[in-house]
Amino acid sequence: MNFPKFxxxxxxxxxKVIVQRKTCCPVCNKERDxxxxxxxxxxxxxxxxxxxxxxxxxxxxxxxxxxxxxxSCERVDSPGFLDELIHRTPGxxxxxxxxxLSCCGDFCAITDYMGWKQIQQxxxxxxxxxxxxxxxxxxxxxxxEHEFKTASYDHIQGYLFKCxxxxxxxxxxxxx
Ligand SMILES: [Zn+2]
Ligand SMILES: [Zn+2]
Numbered sequence: 559m560n561f562p563k564f565x566x567x568x569x570x571x572x573x574k575v576i577v578q579r580k581t582c583c584p585v586c587n588k589e590r591d592x593x594x595x596x597x598x599x600x601x602x603x604x605x606x607x608x609x610x611x612x613x614x615x616x617x618x619x620x621x622x623x624x625x626x627x628x629x630s631c632e633r634v635d636s637p638g639f640l641d642e643l644i645h646r647t648p649g650x651x652x653x654x655x656x657x658x659l660s661c662c663g664d665f666c667a668i669t670d671y672m673g674w675k676q677i678q679q680x681x682x683x684x685x686x687x688x689x690x691x692x693x694x695x696x697x698x699x700x701x702x703e704h705e706f707k708t709a710s711y712d713h714i715q716g717y718l719f720k721c722x723x724x725x726x727x728x729x730x731x732x733x734x
Pocket of ligand 2: 661662721722723724725726
């Protein structure tokens with residue numbers, strides 16, 4: 559069975575929210591080789607959901623749950639985008655509450671976690687694209703551009719997103 563495609567989260571295995579292990583999925587009751595271990599907002603205690611039951615919306619329906627916190631999603635143009643993101647897309651694991659970024663009226667795709675070095679490289683390589691998010695970072699931690707370039711803040715983690723419409727890169731950070 560082909561691994562499902564997720565528009566907003568192309569590689570949930572790399573992001574460690576889906577792991578390769580045997581599970582008996584509580585939604586489809588089938589033996590599967592992949593299990594979800596990312597965020598799931600529901601009152602039920604549920605474990606071992608398979609990626610197929612995320613992709614077709616059956617897991618979210620069965621447990622009346624969301625894979626993202628709606629209040630932590632940026633605005634988009636269509637309620638259909640929000641529905642796909644919170645009901646049919648695996649989340650990712652932030653150090654704190656995850657935020658889902660948007661661009662061009664749609665959600666971006668989460669592409670990677672970033673350590674400090676990768677955040678520095680990203681800003682250096684794509685100064686214009688990342689300008690607004692970079693300024694937010696400087697403001698959040700009250701650091702100067704010089705400090706950003708020279709110091710190392712290992713307690714800060716970044717979350718990299720890509721717009722599927724204009725290929726813009728966006729990011730945000732949190733800390734432990
Ligand atoms: Zn399943
Ligand atoms: Zn865009």
